[in-house]
Amino acid sequence: xxxxxxxxxxxxxxxxxxxxxxxxxxxxxxxxxxxxxxxxxxxxxxxxxxxxxxxxxxxxxxxxx
Numbered sequence: 001x002x003x004x005x006x007x008x009x010x011x012x013x014x015x016x017x018x019x020x021x022x023x024x025x026x027x028x029x030x031x032x033x034x035x036x037x038x039x040x041x042x043x044x045x046x047x048x049x050x051x052x053x054x055x056x057x058x059x060x061x062x063x064x065x
Contacts, residue, residue: 004028 006012012024021027 006024012027015021015031016024016027019027019030021030
C-alpha cells in the first residue's frame with residue numbers, strides 16, 4: 001500500500017464525484033490507469049518515426065571492428 005498526500009482535496013473530491021468512484025483509492029487507481037494508457041499511446045505513436053541509416057555501423061561507433 002502506498003501513502004499519498006494530496007494537496008488539493010477539492011480536486012480529489014471532484015474527481016471522485018465525477019467519476020462515480022466509491023472512495024479516493026478507487027479514484028487514484030483510475031487516474032493512474034488513464035495516465036498509463038496515455039503514455040502507452042504516446043510511445044506507440046513514436047513507432048515508425050525514427051529513421052535509421054542502412055550504412056550505420058554500431059560496432060565502428062563503439063571503437064570495435
